[in-house]
Amino acid sequence: MPNSPKIDEVLSTLDADLPQALARLEAFLRIPSISTDPAHRGDVRRAAEWLCAELQSLGFDASIRNTPGHPMVVAHSPKGTRRPLLFYGHYDVQPVDPLELWDRPPFEPEIQDTPEGRVIRGRGAADDKGQLMTFVEAFRAWKAVHGELPSDLTLLFEGEEESGSPSLQPFLRENADELRAGIAMICDTGMYSDGRPAITTQLRGLLGEEIVVRAADCDLHSGSFGGLAANPIQLLVNALATVKDADGRITLPGFYDGVEELTEELRADWQDLGFDTGEFLSRVGLNRPVGETGRTGLEMVWNRPTFEINGISGGYAGAGFKTVLPAEARAKVSFRLTGTQDAQAIRETFRAHVRAAIPADCTVAFHGHGASPASRMDISDPAFAAAKAALSQEWGREAAYIGAGGSIPIAGDFKTILGMDSMLIGFGRDDDRIHSPNEKYDLESFAKGARSWARILAALS
Structure with a gap:
């Protein structure tokens, strides 16, 4: 050289x-x-x-x-x-x-x-x-x-x-x-x-969202209102849980538009790297991979899109115990994007998915936290x-x-x-x-x- x-x-x-x-x-x-x-x-x-x-x-x-x-x-x-x-x-x-x-x-x-x-x-x-x-x-x-x-x-x-x-x-x-x-x-x-x-x-690209779900105008006693009034934490976790199916695939319509499969040449090159999924996870105290069924470890971390819940909060989490239905729940989530996925289109589809899970007498607000392509x-x-x-x-x-x-x-x-x-x-x-x-x-x-x-x-x- x-x-x-x-x-x-x-x-x-x-x-x-x-x-x-x-x-x-x-x-x-x-x-x-x-x-x-x-x-x-x-x-x-x-x-x-x-x-x-x-x-x-x-x-x-x-x-x-x-x-x-x-x-x-x-x-x-x-x-x-x-x-x-x-x-x-x-x-x-x-x-x-x-x-x-x-x-x-x-x-x-x-x-x-x-x-x-x-x-x-x-x-x-x-x-x-x-x-x-x-x-x-x-x-x-x-x-x-x-x-x-x-x-x-x-x-x-x-x-x-x-x-x-x-x-x-x-x-x-x-x-x-x-x-x-x-x-x-x-x-x-x-x-x-x-x-x-x-x-x-x-x-991979990155798309971030913060979701705020509000129900009653104040925290409610769970003995008086539990089972009758909407619980925003429950509404939020239900909406987020259905973004993925049992095989680890993301359920949002059109989500995989623009996702590119590996070429056979690149797949062979990555295989030659000898990536050991179990050993990689063992470094952080884990041993069982999750994610899309049928995908290799390197595919999942380099070439496949993801949805992750990065933080969730609401209600009482201090010392002792407080039996309330909280008035508000929040979550921060992120998507990793690949290929030519359209971050803004995915943002709108995700928001529509959450809105569909929220009753008419409750509200949901969204705050975007960046959107960059792969x-x-x-x-x-x-x-x-x-x-x-x-x-x-x-x-x-x-x-x-x-x-x-x-x-x-x-x-x-x-x-x-x-x-x-x-x-x-x-x-x-x-x-x-x-x-x-x-x-x-x-x-x-x-x-x-x-x-x-x-x-x-x-x-x-």
Whole structure:
């Protein structure tokens, strides 16, 4: 593959600088940049300022761009003759609740020795500050060896990813000419399995809904009204339970319109990955798969749409016991989408399904929480093969093209707004506990992740 004559020097520089790189990451992780919590608005901005200062110190033309929400950090390297590349990551993090389940304060990161190897533990270590910093450390080492940054790089680091990216699409549209590149690099993904690097080439979309069912105008005594008055929790759970049938298929009319079956070639490739459904579930204390009858584990998490109840509330749930029929019940649900499913059409069909289950003397209200389509990348672009070869060389194992069950709407936004595909390369592990207490990032992922980006930069020169 094409390579920089100084790539070995860049890699050696990364190795030698690893202790300092970890110290920088720890400083970044100490900033509690929780974008969903208004109390941390100043911390989110502080993280943006920290990141912007780091990039400026490397010679990037970096600035903080204000939005109606949290700021974007945008940076450019000098113009040159290489294919322009856009690098994307996010510096905001998830909330830390429940705090009591953390083994240590979530914003006091620590390097720990575990049976599986050394890790850095703290909120944001894997999602996405540790991953984002693999970009930055690769650029730092490149400049140290070459005396200048790689040319034609644009960096876009977001502060609202964990709160639904409300400012992102308007920002992309308003700054499309500045941000458009040949291809985008996204670091917010993981490897297929420990030690095997991967390029994610398809992502499921995401549709979120909140439902509020109201019945009586106050909570009712269950002895006086039970069996006679409508119970909104019962109405809600009945409506949600009938979204799926006994075989795990979703019952909404037209739901599977646009869902694409695997090609035989891709099915064979995924089979060769040797995914063990039971072993995968055992990592989280389970052993029995649920879902659509007759589908493989990888199909269900990468290539099939889903419906999940993410939260439900209503009535009395405090200490002791209170026998009431609540006046109100709430639920939050999500759909993962594949192929060309129409998120807005599914939203309307779901709402009609719930309304049909609610009596005339009760009410139901809906609040949408985002709607993004699925994404699939065109791997015929030679950059994909070059990056795959670079990853294979660094990790000593053949890199894989994989799917992802999660949703990264930015990949779709780059396609529809900026007209470019994305290469999703990250080094997270399945046991990183992202969005959960005791989040961690393997030091191997951090160190070899930065080395991988250096190799990719060389391969795409």
